[in-house]
Amino acid sequence: MDGIARAATRVWVDEFLAFEGGADVEVQPAFAGPLAEVTQTGDTLRVVLHPAVPLDSQATVSVRVVSATAGGAHLLDDTYTFTMEDRTAPRLLGAQAVGPKSVRLAFDEDVRAPPAARFTFTPRGAPAVPVAATEAAAEGALVHLALDTELTPDVVYEVSVEGVTDTHGNLVLAPHHRATFTGFRPARPPSRHFQLWDMLPRHNRRADVTGDLHRFISCLQEVTDLLLSDLDAFPDVFDLERAPEAFLDAILQDLGNPFAFEMDVLARRRLAAILTEMYQQKGTALGLRNAIRFFLGIEVRAISPFASDTLVLGESELGVDWVLGPSERFARYAFNIEVERLLSQAERQRLRTLVEYLKPAHTHFVDLVEPLPPVLPEHWELGLSELGETSRLH
Known part of the structure; x- marks a missing residue:
């Protein structure tokens, strides 16, 4: 060669x-x-x-x-x-407080926040509450941090990042690992003026030469502002569409929710909205139909008496369609429920629980009537069926 x-x-x-x-x-x-x-x-x-x-x-x-x-x-x-391989370290572009206990960091590229990553917050003003990150979740070029306590409103904080990497493992390096942001201040009515310092007597304010009293009142003012913010957010607690999950469970408990079914958050919100109406319809056929439709998503075809062939006053004819009805009290108040499709075992159990709670107290739920399964015809089987013995024409 x-x-x-x-x-x-x-x-x-x-x-x-x-x-x-x-x-x-x-x-x-x-x-x-x-x-x-x-x-x-x-x-x-x-x-x-x-x-x-x-x-x-x-x-x-x-x-x-x-x-x-x-x-x-x-x-x-x-x-x-x-x-060329990626050797460029990601840069922290900025930070923003998006809630009293939530901070969002923005980088110049997609990043990862491994469990070993650390986020250190240093207040640059006073008085200020020290905070620490308890959770970190990366989403593209953003990292969402959950804090252990509320930020001091309007105070400048500096966040320092360690251990955050890009998708190729490059660590965030100095000097692009720090950013400053302002502590979150909750929204408040424009007309509100609730300043503790202004409520002090004038002679106490004039006597505060060192400023120690003003700084002490500022610490109390921060707590007061947080309490007022919680009061402003209270309508969201009892609003069925916006209430947090824990408060939603408390609302259902306060309404006396009698159903122990497992439901997602949306179903619980819907239940809280109609539970009072469901109580009002308790003991009626309409209430039974609506509850079964709500919890199981099926329609009730009929709610029929258990002894359906008994005498009907004004309609039955003696000696023609007259049938002696039951003489026992149980049979006179017993009923069946007919549904439109076959149910699973869990659905049957849930339906019986609903009916036992919502039916009139003196009545008795006997049978759940479901459509019969389709009848499969007996086809000929080659080599097994015998003409006139095991074969059927259909």
Whole structure:
């Protein structure tokens, strides 16, 4: 096999000549780092380039190679590209308090917040409450932090990030690991003026030469503002559409919810909205139908007496369709419920629980009537069925 013509070999990196075989200086100075070398054997020419200045992170690099065999029978002129690995550390662009106990961090690229990541908050004003992050969740280029206590409103905090990485494992590095933000102040009515300092007698305020009294009142003012904010948010607690899940359970308990069924949050909100009406319809056929439709999503075809062939006053004829009805009290107040489809065992149990609670107290629920399963015809089976014995025409 012919060897490589070293003098006919040229290599360009991003259109810059990096190697020229046969020249006095084959590897050009820009690519002649400590690891650069040229090795040639009988049929191989190995060129190692070591850029003096590292190529940009995530840059697309093109390499063109021109060469020929020693006899000139084979020529090579080929170009290929590759992308540099990501070595750029992510940068913290800013921070924002989005709630009394919630902070959002923004980075210049998608990041990860592993369990070992640390977030340190330092207040830059006084008085201020020290806070710490209890949970961190990364979502794209954002990291959402949950804090252990409320931020002091309007006080500047500095957050320092350690251990956060991008998707390629590059850590956030100084000086791009810090950001400042202002403590969250809850919304308040524009006309409200509830400043404890202004409520003090004037002579006490004039006597505060050192400012210690003002700083002490400022600490009390922060607690007062938080209490007022909780009072402002109280309508959201008893609003069925916005109440947090824990308060939603308390609302159902306060309404005396008699149903121990497992339901998602949306179903519980709907139940809280109609539970009073359900109480009002208790003991009626309409209440039974509505409750079964709500909890099971099925329609009741009929609620029929258990002894349905008994005498009907004004309709039955003596000796024609007259049937002696039951004489026992139980049979006179017993009933069946007919549904439109087959139910699962869990649905049957839930339906019976509903009916036993909602039916009139003196009545008795006997049978749940479901559609019969479809009858499968007996087909002929080759080699098994016998004409006139085990075969049926259908």
